[in-house]
Amino acid sequence: MGPEDFSQLAASRYSARDFLPDPVPQEVLEAVLEDARQAPSWSNTRPFMLALATGERADRLRASYLRAFDKTLDVQHKERGTTARIPLTGAAPDGDYKIWKAYPSDLRPHSIAVAKALYGHLGIDRRDRQARDAHNRRNCEAFGAPVIGFVLIHSGLMPFAALDAGLMLQTLFLSAKAHGVDSCPIGILAGWRAPLDAEFDVPRDYRLVTGFALGYASNAPVNEFRAERRPLRLVAPREEGCPPAAGA
Ligand SMILES: Cc1cc2nc3c(=O)[nH]c(=O)nc-3n(C[C@H](O)[C@H](O)[C@H](O)COP(=O)(O)O)c2cc1C
Structure with missing residues (x-):
């Protein structure tokens, strides 16, 4: 494989958001998992686990994620007073991490830009809450993918566990693409734990950091969307002998 082949593979992976129902053959899934184990990890600890659901288990997960999603619309809409009210109703998102927390101010514009671009591509007005909710609900169904995956990280080795899981997941995605x-x-799936716990015996120390979908992309317009891929940012090297810049 030449470097161009790798560049092509890396560039061809994108987040697909509508899948055909066709199952991923077991031997393909196994080959992809075999490749994912080639990723490096902190002191070779591999402080993560995967849960994979297909068939009826995946369908039960879709149904319970949809129920959880619909119960917590107020939180998602950041309705006034919900923080106080929701816990009383028992409908608070029970994920291990808060996925609806505010973004740091320097990163927020990028999140807004990609949402704007995606909704624009789909012809959804940003103020059309119903249409946005309908699109977001599709996350809960893993966009119809035949394989729903969950990434669990060891709470005792943070932040390296999250880093290692990311290295593994991208290796998995690239192998899948190949x-x-x-x-x-699908980070939204980390908003809730109960649907996952109803289907899998997750060891005590493991926290759900993201879900993901695997399958064959349909030719729905959403799959023509491509997010901007900004260049990696490099920290400016300090001039030799110069004191740190003010405020650094
Ligand atoms: C940890 C993680 C969680 C994500 N969660 C979601 C999600 O819940 N829904 C979604 O549509 N995309 C999700 N994405 C996809 C990102 O929006 C996407 O990677 C980004 O816009 C760049 O697009 P690309 O993957 O097509 O290159 C997630 C990506 C990552 C890495």
Whole structure:
């Protein structure tokens, strides 16, 4: 494989958001998992686990994620007073991490830009809450993908566990792509733990950091969307002998 082949593979992976129902053959799934184990990890601890659901288990997960999603719309809409009210109703998102927390001010514009671009691509007005909710609900169904995955990280080795899980997941996604299998990381699925716990015996120390979908992308317009890929940012090297810049 030449470097261009790798560049092509890396560039061809994108987050697919509508899948055909066709199952991913077991041997393909196994080959992808085999590749994912080649990722490096902190002191070779591999402080993460995967849960994979297909068939009826995946469908039960879709149904319970949809129920959880619909119960917590107020939180998602950041309705006034919900923080106080929601815990009383028992409908608070029970995820291990808060996924609806505010973004740091320097990163927020990028999140807004990609949402704007995606909604624009889909012809959804940003103020059309119903249409946005309908699109977001599709996350809960893993966009119809035949394989729903969950990434669990060891709470005792943070932040390295999260880093290692990310290294593994991208290796998995690239291998999937090489096998013609599309993917989408689905952080929204980490908003809730109960649906996952109803289907899998997750060891006590492991926290759900993201879900993901694997399958074959349909030719729905949403799959023509491509997010901007900004260049990696490099920290400016300090001039030799110069004191740190003011405020640094
Ligand atoms: C950890 C993680 C969680 C994500 N969660 C979601 C999600 O819940 N829903 C979604 O549509 N995309 C999700 N994405 C996809 C990102 O929006 C996407 O990677 C980004 O916009 C760049 O687009 P690309 O993956 O097509 O290159 C997630 C990505 C990552 C890495």
